[in-house]
Amino acid sequence: MTSAPASPLRGRYLVKNRGWNAALRLTDAILSRIVRPAELTGGRHPRRILVAVGGHLGDAVIATSVLPVLASAFPDAELGMLLPSWSRAVVDGHPRVRWLHHADHWKVNRVAPGLSARWNRYRETRAASIAELRAVRYDVAIDLYAYYPNAARLLHAAGIPVRVGYASGGCGPLYTHSLEWTPDGHTAEQHLRLVQSFAGHAAHRERLAYELPALPDLAAARAAELVGEDFVVVHPGTGNALKEWPIERWRELVARLVARGERVVLTGAGSTEARLAESIVAREPTARNLVGMLDWTTFRAVIARASVVIGADSVAGHVAAAHGRPAIAIMSGMSNPEYWRPLGRRSLVLSRAVSCAPCFRADGCAAMSCVREVTVDEVMRAVEQLGVGSDANV
Numbered sequence: 001m002t003s004a005p006a007s008p009l010r011g012r013y014l015v016k017n018r019g020w021n022a023a024l025r026l027t028d029a030i031l032s033r034i035v036r037p038a039e040l041t042g043g044r045h046p047r048r049i050l051v052a053v054g055g056h057l058g059d060a061v062i063a064t065s066v067l068p069v070l071a072s073a074f075p076d077a078e079l080g081m082l083l084p085s086w087s088r089a090v091v092d093g094h095p096r097v098r099w100l101h102h103a104d105h106w107k108v109n110r111v112a113p114g115l116s117a118r119w120n121r122y123r124e125t126r127a128a129s130i131a132e133l134r135a136v137r138y139d140v141a142i143d144l145y146a147y148y149p150n151a152a153r154l155l156h157a158a159g160i161p162v163r164v165g166y167a168s169g170g171c172g173p174l175y176t177h178s179l180e181w182t183p184d185g186h187t188a189e190q191h192l193r194l195v196q197s198f199a200g201h202a203a204h205r206e207r208l209a210y211e212l213p214a215l216p217d218l219a220a221a222r223a224a225e226l227v228g229e230d231f232v233v234v235h236p237g238t239g240n241a242l243k244e245w246p247i248e249r250w251r252e253l254v255a256r257l258v259a260r261g262e263r264v265v266l267t268g269a270g271s272t273e274a275r276l277a278e279s280i281v282a283r284e285p286t287a288r289n290l291v292g293m294l295d296w297t298t299f300r301a302v303i304a305r306a307s308v309v310i311g312a313d314s315v316a317g318h319v320a321a322a323h324g325r326p327a328i329a330i331m332s333g334m335s336n337p338e339y340w341r342p343l344g345r346r347s348l349v350l351s352r353a354v355s356c357a358p359c360f361r362a363d364g365c366a367a368m369s370c371v372r373e374v375t376v377d378e379v380m381r382a383v384e385q386l387g388v389g390s391d392a393n394v
Helices: 018-034 057-073 085-091 115-136 152-157 187-202 217-227 247-259 271-283 296-305 315-322 376-385
Strands: 048-052 078-083 097-102 140-143 162-166 177-179 232-235 264-266 308-311 327-330 347-350
Touching: 048 057, 048 115, 048 152, 057 078, 057 085, 057 187, 057 315, 078 085, 078 115, 085 097, 085 296, 097 115, 115 152, 140 152, 140 187, 152 162, 162 187, 177 187, 217 296, 232 247, 232 315, 247 264, 247 271, 247 376, 264 271, 296 315, 308 315, 308 376, 315 327, 315 347, 327 376, 347 376
Parallel strands: 048 078, 048 140, 078 097, 140 162, 162 177, 232 264, 232 308, 308 327, 327 347
Antiparallel strands: none
16 A cells, blocks of 8 residues: 655645644634635736745746736736845846835845844835835735745735735735645646636646846846856755755766866855855866856856756756756755756756655755765766757757
8 A cells, every 4th residue: 555645735834844834723713713705706907916926036036937927818917026135136127027025034034144133124124015015006916935934914914905825825814815735736837826816717828937037238248258158057056955966976077077078167156155166176177166256147147158057956947947048957855846847848857766755844854865866977867868068059
């Protein structure tokens, strides 16, 4: 007899921690007695629609897939986005987005040092964003983030009449259209279901794809100056240490790529990723180390010129997919890679098939065999499968 596959849900919530989960259950029980539910209806003609995005850079890139869907379903509506300040650059200057607002929740803030600083930052940005949302007077808000912390409280406080979101992040009674989250398909497809719950068949898309703003000419010129043509981007860093591929593997991979005749460019940001890159370059000094040297648009421009992008579970693979570049993502089994893979036709995911994956455990396990046992040979075969090579015309 086989056991049922692991689920990211505990009850109706995408929160495994028992304490947080119990707190959300209690909060929702109280809210359900206070807040009057609204019927799920469609056929509206909103003038102004807000898209709320949580998490980090990769979440914001994935969220751009709904922008053309909304523009097609509601061609006369104006769009705004609410997202953390660290993700603002992803959509800054997007032609479909008129307003940008940000709120930096303390729980996911990796920038501010210390809990007190993170809490103060959250209070300040939350108050400012509520005032901005009220001033714009949005008709509809769609909260794409299915996890805790979502934007349900903030959207309710801003008085937006129609609020759509998943109950799985808590405070579901504060949405007027609260949906149960189901573990089906890519995160972009889960976003589409939210839009369809409100827009109906008008929100249709044959193939979902990311939609980033056009690259500035200055960023494209800077990238051309820095890296030229015909190179492989290696982006070894990830926001979670548990999802890291062993440094020895990265060193071996870069050495084998160089021996194969490839030029290697290292990208990333932050002190941890800088140390990773320095360790790689110490072994293979011909690799070009650009970690910490690129702003967001120049980083995108470098990715857009690459023959292939090889990285861990990070934003680099999503950016590559957005620019139509081949991508190889070395991912753990802490979540289902199908939810978070780069959404591109030339994207491959490598993860060791182990019996416990996906485990949906925030703290992973000691072995982390799902990611650490992916071999350099597997990555090199993926490079060849994508048709990438010093002689290939990619």
